[in-house]
Amino acid sequence: MFKAKIYVNYKPSVLDPKAEVIKNTLSRLGQTNVKDVTVGKYFEVLLEGNRDAVDQQVDALCDQMLANVNMEAYRYSLEEV
Template sequence: MKKVKVYVTLRESVLDPQGSAVMGALHSMNYTEVSDVRIGKFLELQIEEADRDLDIIVKEMCEKLLTNTVIEDYRYEVEEVASK
């Protein structure tokens, strides 16, 4: 079994109003050293062994459902899960 960690963020060219609001709040709390905040999503998937290539499966899931590829970028990491 594999654990896949998917990180989804808005593309750099896309305005992130939620990130701007968080940065403003941090500055108002005197965390002025923060120069930018980008808000994203984190998904953790457990995937059983399959006949198809895992990279192809994950990319298909990300591009068809998990992300909006027009405005979001994604990256992922695969970890082996120890069987119990």
């Protein structure tokens, strides 16, 4: 069994208005050394199977559902559990 830890973020070319608001608010709170904030989604998916098969499967489900690759990028790690 593997636990996939999946991170989905906007691509750098996409302006994220929520992250901008958070960054500006942190600055207003005096956290003036905060230079950038990225907001994304985090998923944990448990899958049965061997590592290679699960790796391919997670890549496909990110590409087809968990991320919209028109504006988002994804990365993940697999942990045997």
